Amino acid sequence: MAIKQLSIFVENKTGSLVKATxxxxxxxxxxxxxxIADTRDFGILxxxxxxxxxxxxxLKDNGFVVNMTDVVGCVMEDKPGAAGEMxxxxxxxxxxxxxxxxxxxxxxxxxxxxxxxxxxxxxxLLSKGIKxxxxxxx
Amino acid sequence: xxxxxxxxxxxxxxxxxxxxxxxxxxxxxxxVYENVEYYRNKMxxxxxxxxxxxxxxxxxxxxxxxxxxxxxxxxxxxxxEPLENCVRIQSTSGTTGRRxxxxxxxxxxxxxxxxxxxxxxxxxxxxxxxxxxxYGYGLFTGGPGxxxxxxxxxxxxxxxxxxxxxxxxxxxxxxxATILCCTPSYAAYLAESINEKGYxxxxxxxxxxxxxxxxxxxxxxxxxxxxxxxxxxIYGLTEISGxxxxxxxxxxQGMHINxxxxxxEIIDPKTGEVLPDGEVGxxxxxxxxxxxxxxLRYRTKDICVLSRKPCSCGRTHVRMSKPMxxxxxxxxxxGVNVFPSQIEQVLLQQGLTSNYQxxxxxxxxxxxxxxxxxxxxxxxxxxxxxxxAKEKDVVAGLKSMLGIYAxxxxxxxxxxxxxxxxAVRVIDRRNLYKQG
Numbered sequence: 284m285a286i287k288q289l290s291i292f293v294e295n296k297t298g299s300l301v302k303a304t305x306x307x308x309x310x311x312x313x314x315x316x317x318x319i320a321d322t323r324d325f326g327i328l329x330x331x332x333x334x335x336x337x338x339x340x341x342l343k344d345n346g347f348v349v350n351m352t353d354v355v356g357c358v359m360e361d362k363p364g365a366a367g368e369m370x371x372x373x374x375x376x377x378x379x380x381x382x383x384x385x386x387x388x389x390x391x392x393x394x395x396x397x398x399x400x401x402x403x404x405x406x407x408l409l410s411k412g413i414k415x416x417x418x419x420x421x
Numbered sequence: 422x423x424x425x426x427x428x429x430x431x432x433x434x435x436x437x438x439x440x441x442x443x444x445x446x447x448x449x450x451x452x453v454y455e456n457v458e459y460y461r462n463k464m465x466x467x468x469x470x471x472x473x474x475x476x477x478x479x480x481x482x483x484x485x486x487x488x489x490x491x492x493x494x495x496x497x498x499x500x501x502e503p504l505e506n507c508v509r510i511q512s513t514s515g516t517t518g519r520r521x522x523x524x525x526x527x528x529x530x531x532x533x534x535x536x537x538x539x540x541x542x543x544x545x546x547x548x549x550x551x552x553x554x555x556y557g558y559g560l561f562t563g564g565p566g567x568x569x570x571x572x573x574x575x576x577x578x579x580x581x582x583x584x585x586x587x588x589x590x591x592x593x594x595x596x597x598a599t600i601l602c603c604t605p606s607y608a609a610y611l612a613e614s615i616n617e618k619g620y621x622x623x624x625x626x627x628x629x630x631x632x633x634x635x636x637x638x639x640x641x642x643x644x645x646x647x648x649x650x651x652x653x654x655i656y657g658l659t660e661i662s663g664x665x666x667x668x669x670x671x672x673x674q675g676m677h678i679n680x681x682x683x684x685x686e687i688i689d690p691k692t693g694e695v696l697p698d699g700e701v702g703x704x705x706x707x708x709x710x711x712x713x714x715x716x717l718r719y720r721t722k723d724i725c726v727l728s729r730k731p732c733s734c735g736r737t738h739v740r741m742s743k744p745m746x747x748x749x750x751x752x753x754x755x756g757v758n759v760f761p762s763q764i765e766q767v768l769l770q771q772g773l774t775s776n777y778q779x780x781x782x783x784x785x786x787x788x789x790x791x792x793x794x795x796x797x798x799x800x801x802x803x804x805x806x807x808x809x810a811k812e813k814d815v816v817a818g819l820k821s822m823l824g825i826y827a828x829x830x831x832x833x834x835x836x837x838x839x840x841x842x843x844a845v846r847v848i849d850r851r852n853l854y855k856q857g
Binding site for chain 2: 288290292293294299320321322324325327329346347348349350352381382397
């Protein structure tokens with residue numbers, strides 16, 4: 284059920300994202316979601332792509348340090364309060380979010396959530412009637 | 422005309438100095454051969470007997486001693502006196518093997534402090550002066566050495582140790598300090614703070630004795646101007662005694678080596694061949710009257726040149742130039758000895774690669790050290806918190822190893838410049854040795 288997220292190490296300097304995205308473009312990889320975590324010196328580019336295998340191969344071949352992590356994708360109604368309900372459900376179950384990012388589609392909104400226990404997280408969300416994003420829908 | 426602590430020795434004739442050196446050398450060689458197994462083995466291996474050393478002309482027959490010998494013999498292997506006769510140790514920073522621990526009897530301490538007293542008097546010091554010592558006190562030789570020298574001269578001594586700049590300035594103003602002893606970079610920092618805070622008119626400093634790190638002539642002139650003083654260089658190393666092995670006089674043209682205690686040689690660092698005066702090479706010292714920790718032909722790794730040109734100050738002792746570089750890869754950062762291998766050891770212990778680079782710089786007169794290390798798949802994590810924690814561990818490991826703060830920056834793989842396949846380990850942007 285889990286979604287594969289790729290994390291790429293990039294230095295915190297102008298232009299460092301260009302090469303990573305160029306490599307992905309040349310490999311014909313389509314980016315489905317993207318977020319950047321930054322510190323003073325470096326950043327972590329986190330992406331979800333349509334072809335994980337092709338992306339990892341291309342990035343590694345080009346000298347990037349890449350890490351693959353399972354994350355939970357959830358699908359919410361695109362309406363006020365939907366994110367709050369999702370957070371409340373996780374909080375109630377004692378699940379801490381390490382990081383997350385979200386984006387809105389045409390009728391739905393999506394959140395990518397990184398937690399310690401994906402299975403538990405998915406179970407809690409489903410029990411509250413929150414749908415999960417499945418890899419096939421990416 | 423001069424202000425000497427021990428005029429008869431500092432201005433002795435060359436014949437007198439050679440006489441002292443001959444006697445001291447013969448005595449020291451005999452003593453270490455009889456009392457120190459390590460020396461005996463080393464001399465036997467080189468086929469030299471004490472009776473082969475009759476004068477300083479025979480000095481070249483003795484084998485060299487290096488930091489590796491100090492490591493092999495750590496801690497007591499080079500002791501020439503029973504431990505009960507020793508009263509003090511001093512030490513450099515760093516881990517075992519890189520750390521030097523030196524032992525002193527009371528006469529050894531007196532000799533060392535007298536050397537520092539000579540330096541203070543060469544800078545114009547008298548018993549009427551107030552001498553503010555802001556070298557670190559403790560295992561580091563800077564504070565204790567100048568403190569002892571200041572006592573010998575009879576100055577009122579302010580044992581400030583390092584740090585706490587506001588308090589330093591307050592004491593300097595309130596107690597009317599006239600002589601400042603510290604590292605040149607700290608002197609520059611103090612000068613800036615004093616001017617910024619508007620105390621320039623309230624200080625009574627006339628001289629500064631600055632050592633323990635390399636500094637340029639430009640830096641000297643800058644400090645002199647901003648503090649209204651004359652700035653004197655001082656040189657030394659824990660192995661030989663501490664600061665005061667050599668010191669500058671008012672000529673400010675090289676540092677007089679205390680030749681009645683130490684014989685200086687310049688050698689070719691590659692062949693070990695002794696070079697004539699005036700040629701650039703590695704400085705080698707032989708102590709001739711130390712009791713507890715005598716060192717014969719100790720290679721300092723400092724590259725410099727000796728001059729026997731007569732000096733207008735009246736001192737007859739040979740002068741050495743400021744060190745022009747090192748024959749090993751040791752860096753001196755914030756007065757602390759740093760070897761790239763120590764940094765590498767920490768990185769490997771922390772699971773990082775040996776693809777690293779050390780960048781040393783000087784910002785606002787204070788040394789900075791930054792370690793760049795390449796990211797690896799093993800180290801990488803999708804969590805910023807994990808990576809920040811790793812970085813913190815490395816910083817703590819370096820602090821514990823080196824004794825100073827080093828910034829750590831994790832960089833992209835293969836981003837460290839390599840020359841002929843080998844990473845350039847050290848970039849020193851301070852340009853400390855450019856003046857030659």
